[in-house]
Amino acid sequence: LAKTTQPISMDSYEGQEVNITCSHNNIATNDYITWYQQFPSQGPRFIIQGYKTKVTNEVASLFIPADRKSSTLSLPRVSLSDTAVYYCLVGRRRRNTPLVFGKGTRLSVIA
């Protein structure tokens, strides 16, 4: 499994765009990049997944450069409720394979 590196923490003001970058230098050809969000005392929640270029959904965008050695989760106009830990995971899309979580990025949104 590809090892991921993320900033331990980030602070942002409400209404700003937040970009969290994840480094995964040894990503394999068949690996996908997935981001999860976790609030205190809750299970993680899927945010977005991608393989290359850009993916966008109703809550976030995921930017992946051509070499795929990093990825950036972009949260537009964050609010206080976006305060959470964000995890970047890299691996194959195998339904019976467990997810391996790194340390994640603790995002604090300030009013």
Added chain:
Amino acid sequence: GAVVSQHPSWVICKSGTSVKIECRSLDFQATTMFWYRQFPKQSLMLMATSNEGSKATYEQGVEKDKFLINHASLTLSTLTVTSAHPEDSSFYICSASSGAEGLLSSYEQYFGPGTRLTVT
């Protein structure tokens, strides 16, 4: 979307007793479920993989005789913490994955809300 529930959401037990935590997939069949443990301010740590109808696979360092896992049906897996001690106090989270194509979009595992265990 798919829903995974856990019961209880929190439990307090005395040292030396056993506690059972249930994980259910409510609207899909889960051939595989995963159990994680999370200590305060730390990341999720995989404990074991639970397969329906077969023995669970435990991660290195996880005592199989202490953390008993039973995946008796396609919608239920249970984790029993036997002879619990204060150091077992943690947040236990399960996730479920279906072996059938099409039920899950873009490959996502669905996580339960977690169970907070406190051993006194």
